[in-house]
Amino acid sequence: MVFGLYTTLHNNHNNISKYHDLNVEPVWKMGWTGLGVTLSVLDDGLQYSNIDIGPNYEPSVSYDVADLDAQDTDPSPNMNSSDNSHGTHCAAIMAAVANNSYCGVGVAYEAKVGGVRLLEGAVTDLQESLALSYGLHKVDIFSASWGPKDDGVQVDGPRKLATAAFQRGVTLGRNGKGVIYVWAVGNGGYKGDNCNLDGYASSIYTLSVNSLTEEGLSCFYDEPCSSTLASVYVGGHHHHPGLLKRKARTLNVVVPELNGQCRDSFQGTSAAAPMAAGVIALVLQANPNLTWRDMQHLVVQTAMKTNDTGWRTNSAGFHYHLIYGFGSLNALKMVTAALNWKNVPEQRNFTLKVTGVPRKIEAYKSTVVLTTVDSSVYINYLEHVVVTLTLKHRKRGLLEMFIISPSGTVSQILTKRKNDFMTSGFKNWKFMSVNLWGENPVGVWQLRIINHSNMKGQLLSATYQFFGYHS
Template sequence: MARLLCILFVLATYSISSSPTLWNDKTIVADSSRGSGLASAAEVFTNDFIIKLKPDVEKKYGDELARELEFINHGQIPTSDELYHFQHNQVKSVAPSPSFEHLLRLQLNPKVESVYQVKGYDNRLKRGYKPKLLSHRYKGMDPLYPDQWYLKNTGQAGGIPGLDLNIREAWDLGYTGKGVVVAIMDDGIDYLHPDLRDNYIKEASYDFSSNDPYPYPRYTVDWYNSHGTRCAGEVVGKADNGICGVGVAYNAKVAGIRMLDQPYMTDLVEAKSMSHKPDLIDIYSASWGPTDDGKTVDGPRRLTLQAIVHGVNKGRHGLGSIYVWASGDGGAYDDCNCDGYASSMWTISINSAVNNGETAIYDESCSSTLASTFSNSGEPIPGAGVATTDLYGNCTLHHSGTSAAAPEAAGVYALALEANPSLTWRDVQHLTVLTSTRNLLTDALHQWQTNGAGFSFNHLFGFGVLNAGNMVKMAKKWKTVPARYRCEAGRTTKQYIIPTDEVLVLEIETAACEGGNNIKYLEHVQAVLTLDSTRRGDVTINMTSPMNTNSILLRKRPRDDDNSQGFTRWPFMTTHAWGENPKGIWTLRIAFSGNMPQQGILRECRLILHGTQEAPYADEIVSSDELKLAAITEMEKEEASI
């Protein structure tokens, strides 16, 4: 009997996870279920089960099976017609071992093909620097608006006038986010808050932590679960009601998706959150991710990847869901290319700048960051934080980190979608590249560069700070970009020793799939690498395009002592070659940067190109240059008048 139980459990555990994954968009991704060397918690099991019925079984049998075996049927998993989410309240929500009894009862049913008990892993952490500062209540006509320097910078708190999101121009043009729905995937939203309740949309909201339709934050003495409420206020805080400040897209609707507040995160919770109401929700904003400790390499699992891919292919009635991600708060010790959420090409990774254009002490840098918005510096400067809503009807001046940056971007994109509801997920990324401005953003370590297509970029700030006025004007007349192609430009499984004191140089010559999926204008580039080293944190990786644009794919991470996991088929991504012709020689350079000699082996390398065969916007590039020039001229005029 014991042997039978063991066999059945093995079958139950692996029957679904080993089944083939079908992708609409065949792209290299990071998935921990495939052994990609991700850091993970000690294995735990939840009270959630994924059930696969046999092909000839009617869908309605799911409810009957759940009642018969005393499970709760939470319905089909959104990205699959075959998989169902069952839950059993008699099973512990967090346990060190699987529930053999319940697995066996499900697996022995003649109409069940397979069953899998969902495992938990390290919970995702909210991104925000020093989140436990006191909140305050304010009175008057939008009393915090003068403190919202990221909307209109007049020099508050030592900032530079004009260094902001240029929101007022978009508002003056009549764009306030009307008709657009933004979901805050977080620890819940205080939807009773007087500055949020009129813009809250319950039809698009859900609590995946408690499996009910009321995503209200769980009470804690220290107000730890204020994160989502703060993010929501940045996007949709109501205008001219005398409460707190005003949202970037103050006439948009906000949905609350509560999914962070539990002991462990699961692939199922993330997947259901990111695929919730995809034809009602336009933008999903996420200010969280794997631990920003400088030694974690982690990303989305299989169901979550399927949900994101399904979102960009099918969401918004085929135009594609827009996923906005905070790039991370690990500072100089971390690299956001080790975060599989922020470095995904299906998400828009947003970093932050300070009100004087400098780098915040928590800012991570990586080649996958697309653009920046604003947040605090990480230093205790009065008035330099982000002003927004807080729990229980309160307001705060102290929202912070890239947690505050991502919702600002989501608000700007809501304005763009109001200007042109037909924008695809790729259109939004192209608009970001074209209309973001360098302004006065500066970093001592990472200088601004110009790529082969003429775009200015920065390893920390991406293509610059979002400019709402520029974006809505260009969005209004935008024509959808041409079809996107994927090209595997080169592959090698030959093993290369990474020298201790020298640089491993690997050259990949490519015709960019000429005659087939030929790419002439780049969007994203992925270098998919498998490598081992005696100290992962000392590995540095650089890649140079045929048009001589250098991308830092991985920099030194001094806290990462890993000597066993390494990287397994990890997709390092860069946006820095955007618009370039990829034909020619790509050069990969891998080296060690540390005080002690190290050893390493590159076991596999694949170069994946993504882009178009036709020029995406010949006319728009001219318009963009004119817009950027006009913005710089206005900025110089304001500077001269100070």
């Protein structure tokens, strides 16, 4: 076996805990290699002739939606630019073949992998929706490492057609069990960005993934948000390299380049998402009956605490973190749990409009709005909580927002954004949290808005949407 993904697949670095990798080798030894599972990378193209990818390439789920006029099933990247290697990198992380003495080995090295070429110039809602649905009859897992620009200013997400495509994917995909959408949370942390303002990563339908250094710390670019489910080890720096007196070389992910060479410096949440997708392929081979929600439950129940501080525990006993989600993915724990997994009950949801609004948001003060969920609600096990709100404020980046559950669990759904000087506030924006996973929603909920500005604002409307089941 050629270990190209050193940090994540086989971390034997000095003074590093044995758990500071994906713990995937024992899973391979059990016989789970991704065989029978099909993945698709939605990106800038896929060089399927690449030595690491060719034997596992699946043409039936591949297409070029960047140029719809061509009606082309060839997902090859634009070779006029060396920058168009991103999708090929991600595909190799997921499913590069083993023992070919080339760059590395994929997490699910016997899985099939295809690709949709999407990211070429401006991308429309139609193109996104087609990419999210292409090959739905055969794809088990879609992996994507893109979204709004990570500049700490944007507030954007899927439009009407793409939103419908997500819903169609989790409803019709995998014969009704739902495809798994794995999404990178973004690399805008050093610019003060928050992935809850990325509507792709914060969708309830995506399994969003963040990055870890080889020491189990956050990477300097990691974005905080309450919608992140898990993290994986990709190497890199905890502090921005520009701030380091001595720029020590870190262990990173090895991937094939378009020119036949190997690159040993690929990282970021762009690497984290396909790595997680590879683990999920191993899990699906072990138990093909898992639904898209079962997979999220498995992550929540098996993810491991990392070395950093800032961990909290909710009233259901799950530890969670604003950056790491529920912790680092552990392939062996996930597969072991999946082998005897009982499918979770049918998803239920209900919507509750917040009363007592409009409400003024005073300068340099905390505004608290209380909402009561009564016992008639037929959910006693929460999965996702979504707060949709509209507010006016001329210094949007100086707001923080929290929701506090009836049991007292605090979830920060918005952090301050140092680069966000927009004066438009928020309009029907959905803030999602998984931090309340497993809790009972009955009781009094708090929505707390902290204004760190000398300007007043106004909360115009707010609605809670609770997703979960009744056990």
